[in-house]
Amino acid sequence: MEKTVALIALFAALIAALGLIPKVTLAFGVPVTAQSLGVMLCGTILGSKRGALATLLFLLLVAIGLPLLSGGRGGLGLFVSPSAGFLIGWPVAAFFTGLIVEKWRSASLAVVGGVASIIGGIIVMYVFGIIGMSITLEKSLTEATALVTAFIPGDIIKAVIAGMLTAALAKARPASVLSRYEPADAV
Amino acid sequence: MISLTSPIRTRAHNWPAGAKLLSLCVATAVLFAIKDVPAQVLVFALVIALYTIPGRDFLAAGFRQLRLLWPFVLIVGLWHLWTGEFALGASVVLRMLSAVGLANLVTMTTRLSDMIDVVKAVTVPLRWFGLSSRVLEFAIALVIRLTPVLVERGGQLSQSWKARSRKAPNWRIILPFTVLALDDADYVAEALRARGGFNTKEDT
Numbered sequence: 032m033e034k035t036v037a038l039i040a041l042f043a044a045l046i047a048a049l050g051l052i053p054k055v056t057l058a059f060g061v062p063v064t065a066q067s068l069g070v071m072l073c074g075t076i077l078g079s080k081r082g083a084l085a086t087l088l089f090l091l092l093v094a095i096g097l098p099l100l101s102g103g104r105g106g107l108g109l110f111v112s113p114s115a116g117f118l119i120g121w122p123v124a125a126f127f128t129g130l131i132v133e134k135w136r137s138a139s140l141a142v143v144g145g146v147a148s149i150i151g152g153i154i155v156m157y158v159f160g161i162i163g164m165s166i167t168l169e170k171s172l173t174e175a176t177a178l179v180t181a182f183i184p185g186d187i188i189k190a191v192i193a194g195m196l197t198a199a200l201a202k203a204r205p206a207s208v209l210s211r212y213e214p215a216d217a218v
Numbered sequence: 219m220i221s222l223t224s225p226i227r228t229r230a231h232n233w234p235a236g237a238k239l240l241s242l243c244v245a246t247a248v249l250f251a252i253k254d255v256p257a258q259v260l261v262f263a264l265v266i267a268l269y270t271i272p273g274r275d276f277l278a279a280g281f282r283q284l285r286l287l288w289p290f291v292l293i294v295g296l297w298h299l300w301t302g303e304f305a306l307g308a309s310v311v312l313r314m315l316s317a318v319g320l321a322n323l324v325t326m327t328t329r330l331s332d333m334i335d336v337v338k339a340v341t342v343p344l345r346w347f348g349l350s351s352r353v354l355e356f357a358i359a360l361v362i363r364l365t366p367v368l369v370e371r372g373g374q375l376s377q378s379w380k381a382r383s384r385k386a387p388n389w390r391i392i393l394p395f396t397v398l399a400l401d402d403a404d405y406v407a408e409a410l411r412a413r414g415g416f417n418t419k420e421d422t
Contacts, residue, residue: 033415034407036353040360041368041403045396047361048368065392072396088357095333096221096325099365104286106222106325107239108318111246113290166250167317168294169310178293192389199393207400 035081038209042073042085043092050101063185064101070121071152071193074128075144076200078210082125090118116163120156127151132197132210140201140211145194152193153186221330222322224279228272230327235336242324249317255305258312265319276326283322284315291315334358353416364402371398 046069073082089099098105109118128151135143157179165175201208223231230238252258269280291311298307334355341351372395379387410416 032353033410034403036357036416037360037403037406037410038400040357041364041399041406043357043361044364044368045399047365048372048395049392051369051372065389068389068392072392076396076400088354088361091337092358092361095337096223096328096330097362098220098222102286106283107242107321108283108325109321111317111321112287113314167310167314168290169306170297192392196389196393196396200396203393204397204400207397 038077039081039085039088042069042077042082043089045069046073046086046089047092047099050099063182063188065189066101067152067156067186068189068193070125070156071128071148071190072196074125074130074151075132075147075193075197075210076208077125077129078133079126079129081209082129083122086121086125090121093118111167113164113167114160115167117156117160119163120159123159124151124156127155129210136211139198140208141194141198143194144197145191148190148193149187152190153183157183222283222325223329224272224276224326226272226276226279228276228327230323231329233327235328235332236339238324238328239336242321245320246317249313249320252313253309255308255312258309258316262312262316262319265316265323268323269319280319280322280326283326284319287314287318350416356416360406364406367402368395368399371395 046066049065049069052065070086073085076082077085093099093105094107094110096106100109109115128147131147131150132140132143135147157176160179161172161175164170164178165172168175168178170178197208201211206212249261252261266277269277291314294307294310294314298304298310337358338351338355341354344351344354372391375391375395375398376387379391
């Protein structure tokens with residue numbers, strides 16, 4: 032129990048710390064932040080349940096007014112803004128990313144981690160994000176999709192990095208990739 | 219850690235946080251139900267009026283928070299200029315500004331401790347399922363304490379990188395960064411266990 036709580040809290044703090052890495056701007060002017068990489072890593076490293084709980088804890092802290100999102104953003108306003116869907120999708124994204132890594136064991140972890148991050152961290156997250164944007168901006172789902180496609184290349188890069196990092200971590204510390212290895216006192 | 223609560227004391231700081239959050243939910247639902255532009259203009263004017271009551275500094279801080287929405291205002295504005303649906307565009311932009319403005323207002327006038335009290339109250343039903351809400355409170359405190367620690371670690375890692383390479387530190391430092399976080403989780407868990415752990419059975 033203590034280990035699980037410490038891991039969830041540490042990964043919530045890790046997402047916050049990744050928010051301080053300065054954003055990179057892609058060739059066509061779209062900013063990319065490292066925070067959604069943190070969401071993917073929560074899933075690939077912590078697994079489905081713990082990964083989802085870590086992102087949920089992070090969002091709770093943002094909601095109660097801590098400026099933990101990249102650019103020092105925070106507060107309740109974000110949860111009614113056009114990008115609210117993406118935030119609400121974080122725990123679900125981490126859950127599916129973790130679930131895929133837990134279940135799919137036949138390929139190398141780098142590939143599984145990358146594909147899981149694309150399915151969970153991009154497809155699932157964008158479904159939530161696009162629905163949120165379509166509601167707040169009164170656009171059709173197709174129009175809302177058109178508004179966010181520019182961010183997909185940056186997210187694919189992050190998914191590949193998440194897969195590579197997870198595989199590297201499994202080599203360095205096999206016991207730390209909890210989506211594949213159950214510690215003795217896990218919930 | 220500095221929360222987004224405004225240091226400018228307002229009367230709303232003393233209102234119960236739960237009531238403010240509930241009114242915010244109702245207000246947001248009403249905002250999404252209003253379709254005509256004059257009503258949206260009226261609501262937005264009301265939101266600005268609420269921000270002006272505590273003074274100019276509070277209003278300026280509120281505007282700074284709303285500035286984050288400018289890309290959406292620009293995109294929606296251009297979109298509706300192009301399609302010619304000016305009324306719909308104005309309504310969407312005004313509603314977005316009012317909804318985010320009202321939510322920020324609650325954040326700015328509610329202390330972190332009051333928000334945590336609401337979280338405590340809301341999570342009481344967890345006890346019916348045998349889960350202690352104290353674990354959640356503890357996890358919140360742990361994140362608040364550990365974020366600056368991890369940020370400092372990240373800074374040290376990026377300095378070590380800079381001392382060894384001419385290139386800027388990139389995603390490669392995220393691996394040692396994650397390893398450090400996992401090590402910290404081990405130490406924290408051990409320290410918690412040494413102090414008796416959560417004793418969840420006694421709490422519930």
